[in-house]
Amino acid sequence: MTEQLLQTLTAVLISIxxxxxxxxxxNFVLDKIIHVPFVGRKTLDQIRSKTRPWLFIAPALLLLGLFLLYPLLETFRLTFFNATGETYVGFSNYRWIVFDQNFLLTIRNNFLWLLVVPAVSTALGLIVAVLADKVWWGGVAKSMIFMPMAISFVGASVIWKFVYxxxxxxxDQIGILNAAVMGLGLEAQAWVTIPFWNNFFLMAILIWIQTGFAMVILSAALRGVPTETIEAAHIDGASGLQxxxxxxxxxxxxxVLVVWTTITIIVLKVFDIVIAMTGGQWDTSVLANLMYDWMFRGGGDYGRSSILAMVLMVAVVPVMAFNIRRFRTEEAQR
Structure with missing residues (x-):
C-alpha cells in the first residue's frame, strides 16, 4: 500500500x-525568442497575444487527437477489412450488419432501453423531487434514493442478481422477487431467462441507479420555480395535478431535457449490467455487448467489431448534437 501511494504521489508531482x-x-520562447523581422512591436505583441491561448490548449488538442480522433479514423478504416484487419473486403461488413439477425435483435433491445429507461428514470426522479419536499422526512428519502448512484453498475448487478x-x-428460493411471487401462490421463475421480458428486468437496474441522479438535478431546478406563481395558482383554485x-x-x-439526454447517452453505452447479469444470453444483448463479443470472444473480428463500434458512435452523435444545440439556444436567449 505504501509503495502504491508513493508511486501515485510521484506520478502527480511529475505531471505537475x-x-x-x-x-x-x-511562454519564455514566445516572449523572448520569437521575433519577426520588419514587424513593429505592437503588431508583434498582437501576434503573441493571439498565439498564447493556443499554447494552453495545444496539449489538450494533442491528447484529443491521439486518443479520440485517431482511434475513430482507425476504427472506420477497419470496417472495410476482414477479421484479421489485413485484407480489404470492401462493403461486405456493411452488408453483413444489415442482414445479421443478432444485430437486428440488439437494435430492438437498444430501442427498448432508449424508450423505457430515460423516460421512466426522469419521470420517477421528477415525482420524487416534488413529493419529497412535501414531507418532513423528504431529505432522508432523497438520500436513500440517491444512494444507488454511489454503486458501480457491476455492483448493482450483483445486488439485483439476488433479487432475481x-x-x-x-x-428453496432466496430471490426477493420469487419469494414475493411464491407468497402469492404462483410458481418461481428464472426471470432473466424469459425472452423479451428479461430486458425489462435488466432495465430496472439502471432505472434504480439513474432515478437518484434525475431526482437531485430536478429537485434543484424545482427550487428555482417562483413560489409566487405556485401561490397564485392555489388562490385561483388549481389542483395539485394542475x-x-x-x-x-x-x-x-x-x-428535464438535460436529464433525459444524459441518461440516454448512458443507455446507449450500457454494457456492464448486461454482461454481469446475462452475458448477453437469452436475447438480452445490446450493441456494446455484441461489439465486445465480436472483438474479444472467439478469436476476435476487427472488421465486424469496428462497424458495430461505428454504429454505436453514430447513435450517440444525434443526442449529443441535440444537447449542444439546445445549450447554445439557451445561452443565446440569456
Missing part, C-alpha cells in the same frame, strides 16, 4: 512539474 515546465518554457435469483423448481403539469413541468422543462 511537466505542466509547469511546458507553460513556463513555451432462481434455484430451480422445488428448491400545478404539477401546467406550472412545474413547463418551468423545469429545459432541465
Amino acid at each position: 512539474a511537466v505542466c509547469l515546465f511546458y507553460f513556463a518554457g513555451s 435469483d432462481f434455484r430451480g423448481p422445488g428448491a 400545478i404539477f403539469f401546467e406550472i412545474l413541468i413547463p418551468q423545469v422543462m429545459s432541465t
Whole structure:
C-alpha cells in the first residue's frame, strides 16, 4: 500500500512539474525568442497575444487527437477489412450488419432501453423531487434514493442478481422477487431467462441507479420555480395535478431535457449490467455487448467489431448534437 501511494504521489508531482515546465518554457520562447523581422512591436505583441491561448490548449488538442480522433479514423478504416484487419473486403461488413439477425435483435433491445429507461428514470426522479419536499422526512428519502448512484453498475448487478435469483423448481428460493411471487401462490421463475421480458428486468437496474441522479438535478431546478406563481395558482383554485403539469413541468422543462439526454447517452453505452447479469444470453444483448463479443470472444473480428463500434458512435452523435444545440439556444436567449 505504501509503495502504491508513493508511486501515485510521484506520478502527480511529475505531471505537475511537466505542466509547469511546458507553460513556463513555451511562454519564455514566445516572449523572448520569437521575433519577426520588419514587424513593429505592437503588431508583434498582437501576434503573441493571439498565439498564447493556443499554447494552453495545444496539449489538450494533442491528447484529443491521439486518443479520440485517431482511434475513430482507425476504427472506420477497419470496417472495410476482414477479421484479421489485413485484407480489404470492401462493403461486405456493411452488408453483413444489415442482414445479421443478432444485430437486428440488439437494435430492438437498444430501442427498448432508449424508450423505457430515460423516460421512466426522469419521470420517477421528477415525482420524487416534488413529493419529497412535501414531507418532513423528504431529505432522508432523497438520500436513500440517491444512494444507488454511489454503486458501480457491476455492483448493482450483483445486488439485483439476488433479487432475481432462481434455484430451480422445488428448491428453496432466496430471490426477493420469487419469494414475493411464491407468497402469492404462483410458481418461481428464472426471470432473466424469459425472452423479451428479461430486458425489462435488466432495465430496472439502471432505472434504480439513474432515478437518484434525475431526482437531485430536478429537485434543484424545482427550487428555482417562483413560489409566487405556485401561490397564485392555489388562490385561483388549481389542483395539485394542475400545478404539477401546467406550472412545474413547463418551468423545469429545459432541465428535464438535460436529464433525459444524459441518461440516454448512458443507455446507449450500457454494457456492464448486461454482461454481469446475462452475458448477453437469452436475447438480452445490446450493441456494446455484441461489439465486445465480436472483438474479444472467439478469436476476435476487427472488421465486424469496428462497424458495430461505428454504429454505436453514430447513435450517440444525434443526442449529443441535440444537447449542444439546445445549450447554445439557451445561452443565446440569456
